[in-house]
Amino acid sequence: MEMADFFHIMPVSKPSVGAVGKTGTWRVFKPIIDHEKCTRCGLCWIYCPDESIELKEDDTPKINYDFCKGCGICSDVCPVKAIKMEAEEIG
Amino acid sequence: MAKWEMMTGNKAAAVGAKLARVQVIPAYPITPQTTIVEYLSKFVEQGELKAEFIRVESEHSAMAACIGAAAGGARAFTATSSHGLLLMTEMVFWAAGARLPIGMAVVNRALAPPWNIHVEHTDSHSQRDSGFIQFYAKDNQEVLDTIILMYKVAEDERVLLPAMICLDGFILSHTYMPVEIPDQEDVDLFLPPYEPKGFLLDPEEPLTYGSLTLPEHYMEMRYDIQRSIESARDLILKYSKEYEEIFGRYHGGLLELYKVEDADYLLISMGTLGEEAKVAADTLRREGIKAGAVRVRVFRPFPTETFVNTVSEKKALIVVERHLSLGGIGGALGTELKALLYGKTDVPIFNYVTGLGGRDTTYIDLAKIVKHSIKTGRPKDNYMWYNLKMG
């Protein structure tokens, strides 16, 4: 048996965005940022358990709805109440 | 120049590990393995061996640290015995599943209660489903040589599995025998310093190892372990031959055969019983019984074709072992050999269980066992006890 004919099936996994799929489908409530109110403090970004808020160059937060599960933490920690949780439309 | 030294099996194990340039040694003492750990500590503290010695707090941690060390890119070695091996069991299975070529010496010892520190193979047989390659030694030289050999096999890209060398408690571990110590330079040529070929914890390549795997993928990973350990059969033969070319010693590939070709009856055993079996064969031959001996040097992967080809045409096979699967139908070796040969040959297979808890079993006993099976003709029981003192 030569090495060329041989390959392994090893329990090794590679880092991937969406390892369990698009977790945005889990969402019941959707966070909406009011950019007028937002002070770009970054609290929503650092506390998002799903790494679904990105900070742009100027620290403006942007929610990635593909993965946001809608837990509501960003809305709860926002010091100026700039994030509202709205019920997702079903269907 | 290679040197000769009178040494115990435990020292042979320690010297073998040193020659294999093991880099991380997590170990915990247990009778009769303890002096392996002591020798290695000394080698490391004296600077004879450049290795990290981890004085772990249990055998479970010993194998866990071996796993960490191997995943961290080092050649890892540990040694244990009996209860230590059983405490370690979870991590023994883990090491194989993790595909890490860790090396281990197991000094075979019976299990309590009642406490008993003497030889029996129940401890290592309990790990036979783990995915570890298993060697069993007949003498101290074989212990030393096999430790070097087992890394060569375990680290081969086709295998990538851990390996253990089993040596009989006290009979080898504490008995002095002449052992030839090969030159380090020669060993380095045969077994170069470790380079991880499988999984490596490397920040440059952030892979995750052993993550949750669903029924969709799990079976193929088990298949891969089985295929890999099976590929070790040919590699053990190949590397044993290479070892012989360099060092002039060959302990048998998978099976060590003694006067087998013209034999009518074969004594089949493991460990030091294999040496007694050779003497028993000679003894029986002097009495006109054409006996031979087969020593199972490698139990995992189980020698399949070699066994079938060696034993099929004989008048009877007499398997004698220091093991019994309690509630089962014999010892591990007898049971597996019967399963292997079923449908392939009609040769009667006798399975004798003896020598448990270190009860002395000599060539005289083995010769008696052969005569007993000749007299019996065909086995009536699944297995038989020998030297059981009841009443």
Added chain:
Amino acid sequence: MSAVRNLGLTKERFLLPGHSACHGCGLAINLKIVLKVLGKRTILVIPACCSSVIQGPYPKVAFKVPTMNIAFASTGAAISGVSRALKIRGIEDVFVVGWAGDGGTVDIGIQALSGAAERGENILYICYDNQAYMNTGIQRSGSTPYGAWTTTTPIVGKKQFPKDLPLIMAAHRIPYVATASLGYLADMIRKLRKAKEIKGPRYIHLLSPCPVGWRHDSAHTVRIAKLAVDTWAWPLYEVENGRVKVTVKPKRKPLKEYISLQGRFKRLTDGEIKLMEEEVIRRYEMLLKMEKSGIEF
């Protein structure tokens, strides 16, 4: 002004979106912050715990640092092995981190952790304490607080106070022990950075609210993590070279403010809450006394 920007955390992600942690998971926030502080050259070793599930199933994984999953009881030993392997290979700039839940730390993993600490291994062990066996479905652990409902204390709640693992670790006379809460981010990050600079065994115990197991609103994770500190239920302290220092000293709020947000304490009687509060105060004051006396472990 950006308070968060002042913390100097990287925008690089090491916990990738699309993992399977529950809504509002405290562990996910903790891990995300820990990895941002420790950076790319970190190796994680993870026993059976929620983190072994949230990483996602083979062949993909949501972690972007090299990670090894390991059996439940063995984290302390496995990181010892990794650390020694790196040492013998001459690799000095990689952080070897044991990342385990409370069950894997205070219960089944305590022996291996204690052994590693006693040997002085160059490791960072972080326990994210969600105060029960959450991965198997909320069973009582040695870290579950008094009075808490779990599925193995289903009727009367837990009747014992939790094991104090940070002080047990301090008793090993290791260079650094700290507790932290994601509710006090600056304190937590400072401690992680300090741990990063120290060689030898380091132990950090993180509070990790679990909306599912604690029966709280998933939006309240950070609020609860802060209230735990403000009510003294989760004192923030560090033990550096044996010296105790209480790092955050809030004016105490009534314990009820913390526990009333959590369904797991719903059945507590006023008497039980009083008992719990007395213990919380006693323990916090004990730490203050230790700090004041200047005693060294």
